[in-house]
Amino acid sequence: MTGHDTRVSRADIADMDGILELQAANQTARGGALAASLTGERLAKMMQDMPLIVARRDGRITGFLLTTSREVNADIPIVKAMFNAYHGAPDAYVYGPICVGEQERGKGLAQIMFAELRRLEPGREGILFIRNDNEASLRAHLKMGMKKVASFEFNSFAYAVFCYIG
Template sequence: MKEHQITIGRAELSDLAGIVQLQKANQLAAGGTLAAELAPRQIEEMMSDMPQIVARRDGKVVAFLMTTSRAVNNKRPIPVVEKTLAAYPFADPDAYIYGPICVSDTERGNGLAQLMFDTLLEEEPGRQGVLFIRGDNQPSLRAHKKMGMNKVAEFELNQALFHVFAYTAKARPRTSKPS
C-alpha cells in the first residue's frame, strides 16, 4: 500500500521536468506505448493554451494527460494527429486533441487515467475531444472505452492501425449568483 496521497490537478511549469521524464520512460523505444515525443517547449506552449492534467505523489509527476487546441497543433502539425482529424471530419469546430496520456508503471491499475479524465471534463465542459489509439494498445483501448469514449473512425499510418475516439464533456449547469 502506498503511504502518501495522490493529488490531481492542472499542470504547472514546475511539473514540466516530471512530465518530460515520464514521457521519455514510456516511449516505444523504451518499451512503452507512447509513439510521439513532445519537446519541452511544445509542452509549455500547450500548458499556456489548454489544461494539462497531472497526478502527483509527494510532488512528483506520476501521470499526465495532455491536450492541444487545433490552433496550437496547426503550428507544428503531427502526421498522426492530422490523419486522426482527416479520418473524423465531423469533429466540432472547437474540438481539441486529447492525449497523450501516460501513467507510470508503478501507478497503473489505480484509476488515475479516469481521475485525470474526470478533471479534464470539469475544466473543459461542453467541448469535444478527439483522440487516437494504436490498434495494438489493448490496455488503452479498454481504458478509453470504459471511460465512455466512442470509436468514430480508424486509419492506417506507417503500417499500423489506429482507432479514433471522440467524446463531449457535459456542460456544467449554470449556477445563479446570489442577489
C-alpha cells in the same frame, strides 16, 4: 483507486521536468506505449493553450494527460491524419497522450485525470487516436465512456479514433 497522497490538478511550468521524465520512461523504445516525444517547448505552448492534467505522488509526477487545440498541433502529421478521418466539432480539441507511471497503473488514475479535464472543459468535444494493437488503452478509453468514430492508417500502423463530450 489512488492513494490519499495522490493529487490531480492542472499542470504548471514547474511540472515540466516531471512530465518530460515520465514521457521519456514510457517511450516505445523503452517498452512503453508512447510513440511520440514532445519537446519542452511544445509542452509549454500546449500548457498555455489548454489544461494539461498531472497526477503527483510525494512531489513526483506519476501521470499526465495532455490536451491541445486543433491549431497548436496542426503541424503534426498524425494529428492531421486523425482529423482527416474524423473532423469533429469546430471547437474540438486533441486529447492525449495520456500516461500513467508503471507503479500507478490499475488504480483508476487515468479516469481521475480524465474527470478533472472534463470538469475544466465542459461541453467540448475531445478527439483522440489509439493504435489498434494497444489493447490496454483501447479498453481503458471505452471504460471511460468514449466511443470509436473512425479509423485511419499512419506509418504502416492502424489507429482507432475516439471522441467524447466533456
